[in-house]
Amino acid sequence: MSSGVVVTPGNVSVYHGGNLKVIDRRMRVAEVVLRCAICVLGVLAAVLVGIDKQDKVIFSIDKKAKFTDMKALVFLVIANAIAASYSFIQGLRCTVSMLRGSLLFNKTLAWAIFSCDQIMAYVMLAAVAAAAQSSVFGEFGQSELQWMKICNMYEKFCTQVGEGIASSLVVSLIMVTISGMSAFNLFRLYGSNKGKNSGR
Helix, strand or coil: CCCCEEECCCCCEEECHHHHHHHHHHHHHHHHHHHHHHHHHHHHHHHHHHCCEEEEEECCEEEEEEHHHCHHHHHHHHHHHHHHHHHHHHHHHHHHHHHHCCCCCCHHHHHHHHHHHHHHHHHHHHHHHHHHHHHHHHHHCEHHHCECCCCCCCHHHHHHHHHHHHHHHHHHHHHHHHHHHHHHHHHHHHHHHHHHHHCC
């Protein structure tokens, strides 16, 4: 077709030539921005939770609250650190490919990126869910299990943890968005081959 667009039997447009380059460049720019956001917010969340601690004297006994007291918060810090590191590496890859003007036509690499993005999205969602559940217990307690409210005693600690969880939630949502973009990049390759084969 003269427009450079091949329509597959499923009415899904597959772009070739100049159109593909424009779409790929826009996708790369968006991906770099989102991965940079994950780096910043992931490090911020890990630092907020990781350095959070508060001392409280209870009946002349010095008690200290820190993130290692809750395994869910340890998981959250580790997940954010991994997500930030992974996104930094992927951001560099996208930046280098943009500067070189190369397109992603390697299916093996596309599958690897798609799989890693999916794993990171699920890990972040799991970490946020576990930390949020633990925070609810800390805020409201659980009278049936005789778990007391600790946020009444460690208000600063709980507030900072909440900020870290909020930042982690944004990271997880961005990670889900990126996993959708990597899925588009992957299956676009198969759509491209399908369109080329049908045009022969």
